[in-house]
Amino acid sequence: MKQYALTRVPMACLLAAGLFPLLRIVSPIPERGEAAVMAAAFALLAGGVLWFAARDIKASPILFFFAALLAAGMIVRTLSLTQGNNTDYIYCLKPWAEEFRAGGWGAIVTTWSDYNMPYLYVIGAIARVPMDDLYLYKLVSVIFDCAIVVAGLRLGRIFALSGLRKAVLGGAMFLAPTVWLNSAFWAQCDSIYVFFCLLSFVLILEDRPALSAAMIAVAFTFKLQTIFFMPIFIVLWILKRVVWWREIPVFIGTFFAAVLPAWLLGRPLQSIVSVYATQTSQYSSRLNLNSPSAYALLGHDTSHLPEQAHDILFYAGVILAFCFLGALLLLAWLNRHTIGKRSLLLFVLAMVIGIPWLLPSMHDRYFYLADIFCIFIAVLIPEKWHFAPFCIVASYSGYHAFLFGSYVFWTGHQIPGLLMLFLMGGAVALLIGELKSERGETPLLEEDILEHG
Secondary structure (H helix, E strand, O other): OHHHHHHHHHHHHHHHHHHHHHHHHHOOOOOHHHHHHHHHHHHHHHHHHHHHHOOOOOOHHHHHHHHHHHHHHHHHHHHOOOOOOOHHHHHHHHHHHHHHHHHHHHHHHHOOOOOOHHHHHHHHHHHOOOOOHHHHHHHHHHHHHHHHHHHHHHHHHHOOOOHHHHHHHHHHHHHOHHHHHHHHHOOOOHHHHHHHHHHHHHHHHOOOHHHHHHHHHHHHHHOHHHHHOOOHHHHHHHOOOOOHHHHHHHHHHHHHHHHHHHHHOOOOHHHHHOHHHHHHHHOOOOOEEEOOOHHHHHOOOOOOOOHHHHHHHHHHHHHHHHHHHHHHHHHHHHOOOOOOHHHHHHHHHHHHHHHHHHOOOEEOOOOHHHHHHHHHHHHHOHHHOOHHHHHHHHHHHHHHHHHHOOOOEOOEOHHHHHHHHHHHHHHHHHHHHHHHHOOOOOOOOHHHOOOOO
C-alpha cells in the first residue's frame, strides 16, 4: 500500500498535470475547446499508463525515464492530430461517421463497410459526440496504443525482465513509428486487434486458455489479420494446453456476442458473417498493396502480368503460406515435450512475419503484429536488437508509400521485402535454436508460469 500511495498515484497525477498544458500548447487543433479535450485525454492516458507501469518499474530514475518516453510519444501524437488528408479517412471513415450522425444507430443496417460490427459500434459512438470525428477516431486508436504498452509490460513481467528493460520495451512500443503513425496520423485502428492479440498471449502464458480464446475472438471481430496470430492455438492444442470442446465454443460464443447488437438492430446475419469474405475478394486482383511481402520483389505494379500468371502467383503464395505454417506445426509436434514459454513467443514471431510475407494481397499495415513482437524480441534477447529496426523500417516503407506517395528506397518495396525475408529466416533459426536448447528442460507446464498478484 505504501508503494501504491507514494509512487503510483502521485507520479501518474504529476505526469498528467504536467503534460496537459504542454500538449495544449503544441496542439495544432484550431478549435480551443477540442484542443483542450484532446490534450486532457492524452495527458490522462499517459498518467494511466504510468500508474500501471509503477507496479513493474520500482526505481524512481527508471520510472522518470519511462515517463519521459510516454510524454514524447504523446507529443508526437498530438502534433499528428490534424493530419487527415489520406484517402482512407476521406472516402471511408468520414462518410461512415456522417451516415451514423444522420441515421442514428439504424445506420448500422445500411452503412456499407469492410469493417466488422464492433468497429461500427465505435463509429456510431463517435458520431454522437459533438467534436470533429477525425480526432475521435484517433483518440480511440491512441487509447489502444496505451493498452498495448500496458500489455507489453505485463508480458515483460512474465518473462522476468528488469525494470530498465521493461521501460525500454514500453517506450519502444509507444514510440515505434508504425504504431503512432497508424493511430494518430493515419486514423487507423490496428492497435485495437493487436492489443487483444497481446492480451490473449499474456493469458496463454498465465494458463488461462478459455479467457485467451475469448480475447482472440474479440481481436478477430475487429480485424481479419488476427489469423496471422491464431495458429498459436494449434500449437497449444499439440501441447495439450487447450481443449477444442472448451475453447472453440468460447471463441464462437464471443464472436457472436460481439456481433449480436448489430443483428438485433436489423442487420442481416448473412451480411455480418460475410464481411471478411467480401474484404478478401475486394483486393484479390492485386498481388501486393504496399506491403513488404514476397510479392514486393516483383515490383509495386503487377497489373501488366497476364491473368494466368497472376492466378499462378496468387495461389502459389497461399499454398506456400500453408506449407510454412504446416512446417511450424510439425516442428511444434516434434518438440512437444520440451517447448517453453520463450519457444511459444518465437512460434508467434515466426507466424506473424512468415504468413503475411508469403500471402498475396497484403496491405502496408499487415506487419503491425510483427513490429510489436520484434520489439519484444529485441528487448528480451539483446543480441537480436536488429529485429526491431529492420522490421519497423520494412513496415514503414509501406506506410510511406501510401501516406506520402513515394518510396523510402529507390527500388520501391524490394529492399523492405528482402528485410522481411531475412527476419523470417532469423525468426525460424532462432526458434529452432531455442527448441534445441530446451531439450531436457522443463516443458511449458503450470510451474513454468510466474505467479501474479
